[in-house]
Amino acid sequence: MKSSTRIGGLVALATGVALVAVGCSAPAEESPDSPDTLVIDKSFDLVTADPARMFETTGGIVLHAVYDSLLTFADGNAEEPLPSVAESWEVNDDATVYTFNLRDGIVFSDGSPLTSDDVVFSLDRVKNIQGNGSFLMAGLSVEAPDEDTVVITSEAPNTAVPAILTSATLGIVNKDVVEENGGTDAEDAIDTDTAEEYLNSASAGSGPYTIESFDTTTEVVLVANPEYWGEAPEYDRVVIRNATAETQLQDIQSGTAHVALDLGSDQLGALEGNDEIITSTSSSPTIFFLFANANVDVSDVTATDDFREAMKYGLDRDALLELAGDGASVAYGIIPNTYLGALGEDAAVERDVDRASAAVARLGGDVTVSLEYPNDISVAGINFGPVAERIAAQLAEVGITVELAPGPVATTLENYRNGTEEMGLWLWNPDYPDSADYLAFGPGEIVGLRAGWAEGSDPALESVMDQVSTETDAATRETLYQDFQKLENEASVIVPLFQPAATVVATTAVGQVDFDPVFQLDIAAIGK
Amino acid sequence: MSTLLEVDEAVVEYRVPGRPTVRAVDGVSLGVARSEVVGLVGESGCGKSSLGRAIVGLNPLSSGAIRLDGRELRALGRRARSREDRGVQMIFQDPYSSLNPRRTVARQLADAIRAGGRRPTRDIVVGLLESVGLPASAASRFPHQFSGGQRQRIAIARALGVEPKVIVADEPVSALDASTRAQVAALISETATAQGAGVLMISHDLSGLRVIADRIAVMYFGRIVEVGPTEAVWGAPAHPYTRTLIGAIPQLGRDAPLPSAAPPRPIVSRAADPEGAELVDIGGGHLVAAEALREVEAA
Amino acid sequence: MTPLLEIRDLRIRLGDRALVDGVDISVNPGEIVGLAGESGSGKTLTALTALGFTPPGSAASGEVLFEGRNTLTLPKSQLRALRGDRVAMIFQDPMTSLHPMLTIERQLTEHQLAHRSLTRRQAREHAIELLERVRIPDPHRAIRSYPHRFSGGMRQRIAIASALACEPDLVVADEVTTALDVTVQAGILRLLDELCRDTGMAMLFITHDLAVMNVLTERLYVMREGRVVETGATREVLAAPTHEYTRALIEALPQTDTETA
Amino acid sequence: MTATAPNPVDELDRRRRFRMRRVRLPRAWRRPLAVIGLVVVAFWVLVVIFGPLIAPYDPIAQDSARYLPPSAEHLFGTDGVGRDVFSRVVSGARISLPVAVGLVALSLAIGSTVGAIAGYAGGVVDGVLMRIVDLFFSFPAIVLAMAVSAALGPSLLNAVAAIVVVSWPAYARVTRSLVLGLRDANYIQASRLLGASAGRALLRDIAPNVIGPILVVATLELGNAILLLSGLSFLGLGAVPPTPEWGAMVADGARAFYNYWVALFPGLAIFSVVLAFNFIGDALRDALDPRTERAVGNVEV
């Protein structure tokens, strides 16, 4: 606050703005008591409130409060799935058949009971609508032997199923209501399902809240679900507002908002010493990574081992970490530090300017590459811009000229997904809290392909990937995941940089609010 | 007397979309002979300026023709004006906007000399300046360094520089101070006629024209209602409008009365009364619109 | 007779330039006095001091006594009380001296209402009378109209009506016929002459046109470069000028005679 | 308010002579704001020329700690990646000013050519050209600029192109109205009567007389160009990092505005330059014929 006051004085002097004359009534300040309506500021990436179509961060936060899934995570735990709609479950030895027993007495917000029919409908609908989250159901099929039981069968052994099922995309909707409003779980749901409009204006779930209003660009208002089967949430009304990190900082300082989700180290400095604010920092599973395209057709520079070596040893990860703020950590491997098989500090790569320079010299010196990144999004308050600028500065020291090519995500994403970026700076949020999700970074997989890393490029690595995907034993999986990452680091096509700190800022009236490693924010848990 | 400039049934119309067409010049015929000064007099809105501009080609004719030495003149187009057509030049009313503020007097005069087909030399420029009563030192200056009267002299010099056959002077003195008007008007008529050029002097001031014009044409509502030798028109005006015009002029003299205030009667258009609009010779080259004679008969 | 307006040794300086340099002029009640001169002679400036107008940044000395009060030193509020009421003004260009966006009614009544305790209706009726008096056809309709509906001569008549509204003792008429055609000018000159005779108001008539001066005014001042060079009964002065400048001005006029009138 | 009405001919004369006299520039400089503007612009021009000598640090080197407040060592503090803000502001002048000048020159060349042709030719040519100009005028410039920058990828060049596309019509309008006003001027007609062709009249007689007012517009537009350019950079659609462009620097600082120095100083730099150009342009405009005021003003928006 102190420094802000000083800016005020200085700036008023500097600009000579005569606005002071325009007085105004007392500000809309909050009373110190707990507010009736909880206001959360979030930078929106909302598209829809239809769980079957939703697969965005903000949507996840909202729908987690509106729809219950079969299983869930709670209290900052991302390792052991907990019962939710399913009271208990069993799995066969080769992790292909999961049997769930549904909890008794769960009703939807309209009072009708939740049955296994609703579960089958919901999951099949996700699968057949072929939305962004449909891949979660890939290889899975659902059956309901009776009203209280649901059986999910996987084509291949899959230990990640319980984690996958916690996703808000797989939230259970009220079959009757959704069907009444045009919903279907038929095979051709992609063409025939028209329930989205309804689900964007109302809700058909059994979670602690229902949707009062939903606007993808301004705000979402939730009200407590009186029929909720669990413990009632603290706040009867919750408003989630779309705000940039800069606006969030203003809002939290001026008391306009109670919780701000996207503040990064750049903003948090302003809150130091502010005793009306409680910040809670924890590690986020988001991974910022850099890649050098391994496809010779895209670049004959970045596709070389020498370049990768130069990049690997030219980067100063600690200096990059500085930009990610307090509580961030260096990503030693691609798998986040709280997940099974994460690498420890012993896997750290120390910067070695000489070695990197030597590699550049072998390339003939004077190497120029282009680095693309999105410049209109920020995650955890971190913009890609400064990170890219620092990477460029570091690589410049070893003789690599990095030309920055930022762009709105709409344009940069296309190049990224087409695998045509020479170098790219991107991030990865887990689709579901399981290390299996990170196999995407292998050769021939989604992210690997974007880095021009074709299938068969690294047989050793790929054989580890094959093993781990069908392995059911946890200890073995841990070792295999570690091997996977070591080989990844060895190849250095994709270089994990850091996991940012995830900071949730709340006013004292609300109390401390913690980051949820799976859902980012558990709205119903605030104030408890 | 051989007619140098011949205006033959000239009609000038202004068309504005959505408004009725205005016929500013309604079938005017008029001639100017070598070394002759013809005064065209009329009040505001009578069409005298439209006619003047049409003669030099600045307004296109809707019908009729303008001939110079028997050769028809064309209105200004996109292309350069032909050497022959440059034989008519104009002196404008406003001495402030008629000279290019960014060019020296010498260069503007040189343009004129060149336009007349001569090579501009310093002697010719100085000669022109002297002929209009300006010192040779004026050549190197810019227009804004001169008074209104001096600028009008420069404009005259420019017109003379082309060695034109006819000069149309559109109210050349009305923007000047009273004491210089007579001088400048006389300068135009004297220098031009000395070169053998004819002058069409347009003015609202009949008494001013009377001094310098050989013949006077009275224009009213787009038509010439009376034309003839100056003394005939002034001494024995045949058209009622001419009489009103003369009667309205305040006079000097111990027993000068207040000028008569009888408002002039509007006249009908040529289309409505073609016969009345015809000019009839009443002797000695004094022509008057037939309508005037009708009234005399009626009276 | 006490002069209505008496200007004594008026000097107006703008910076180091003397615009008016020791002028004495008097106007008696009911008299039409002419002020002649070329541009820059200071005639307009001199006349305007009767209404208390002096150019911004200029310094005026001497006395301008209107009905015994010095308009050069009079407080602004008293000056305003004079203007439009006891002394009125008519301007050269009727196209610009009437406000194009206000009705004729407003322009004929606003000063009546400011100077007199009249109702709007009374002022309006008076305005209609005035329009009749200056011979505007159909005054009832004209009064609701705007200036652009009228020809230059008609506008000047309206401006004259406006000047007459409060029955002033003196009207300052500044080149009021210069912008008009001769036939229109003749009508205006007759109207002004008639009004002065009927109402007994005095007029200070400014013009550069000595012929106009000759037919209208009784007495004449000829100004040159800020000074009065010649004065006397108009026709006497113009018939037999004593000052060479006056002579030069007359000579510059086209020779006219009265034979044809 | 109390001014006299001088003799009409007098008044006409005085006004005209006065107008002509005022065209001479030195009078404009007598205005205090114009002097301030000139001094500030001269200052920035010096900065552009001697930038590298003035800047104490490499403007793109991340040598220092992040967010150091202003001090003797770092006059304007350091930014979020540890660069010296003072050095960046100084180097920024080398980006913003030349680019803005080039941009305005380009728009001016296109716009005034189109405007001159439309104004002089009149008729159908005028109609068609001015409808096109109208089209661009009613087009939301910023949306177009944003779309172009977004699609082609942000770069200073693309931003400049986008701004040129939306700014040339302003010059076309001004030039047209100026030419239209002059086309019927007596001296142009006199020149035509002397045998000058339309094209020659346009170039020799009209051009020298409209160039002044157009340059005034350009001076004022220079400020606008800098604002638009920095605005696009602020939105991330202009200059590419680590280019020290002022608008982009404000955007950097906006992220952590409590470290006010990061955004305040580049913002002040933009403000001072634009203000200075406007001071000069305004004085020049005053110095010219008051009639151009309206035409000039329209471009302003």
Add this chain to the structure above:
Amino acid sequence: MLMFVLRRLGASLLLVLGTTIVAFLLTSVLPGDALTARLGERAAANAELVAKLRAELGLDRPIWEQFFIYLGGLVRGDLGLSLQSNRPVTEDLAQFGPASAELALMATVIALVVGGGLGIVAALRNNTWIDNVLRAFSLGGVSVPLFWFALVATSIFSTTLRWFPSSGRLDAGVAAPPHVTGFFTIDALLAGDLPLFGQAFEHLILPALVLSAPMVGLLMRFTRASVLDVVGQEYVRAAEAKGLAPRTVVFGHVLRGALVPVITIVGTAFASLLAGTVLVEQIFAWPGIGSYAYRSATTLDLSAIVGVTIFVALVYIVVNFVTDVLYGAIDPRIRRA
């Protein structure tokens, strides 16, 4: 008169059509694809799905065909579907348009009062130090980078002094008043909800003040010039010669005469406020057409971009029309026709 209106209307329609074509072509020939951004990481890898979606949105057809399909929709008042908001563009415009209009109108009112008032003062104190100070002030308004000014203003008045809320049109979670005009201040008044009006006004005032800065400058300069122009007119001298009070002269005669050019500039300035709203709305999180335009442009949301363009062109035309009507109301010479 009727012909005149019809001709104008026809010309306006042509303008809209022209704008549509230009906007459509520009956005279509530019590279980049809104679709990509909309698809999730995994779904984007599903080529079959992508092709299906493209077909659904008609993106696989030739451009002229797309254009005619679009025009067909346009005639029916259908501007297509916005990819970013996932709903009809018309709905988006109906929601965001009034928000921006409210902001722009408020800024215009401020500019008229402040800029017009100061312009009159500057003209009446022509060439004094007051004139110079006011002139500097007006040029300052035109010269200030709005995005920076907005930052500084929020930092002072919201964050530090807490006089004004920092973002949005209403406090979070407060329901908007019943929709009548879409202007929250007016709708709140219509609903008789004074506290809500107060709140809406409080949210409106700071962004409007910031947005008005260039317009204040512009209006001040124009009012000054226009008043100066009129003060030199003979009819003002005539009014003075009638002995009218200075107030009557200034307000009754001078201002009346000075109004037309001022109205012209208000019209053009209002229509061009959009550029300002893009930047100001970004910083004040104002859910208006400016932020919508920015989002549309950066996400290459074709329908939305064209929609915004048409919207702005329409505003431009309407504003022009309103100014024409105002001219007639003020100046009887124009009323003629």
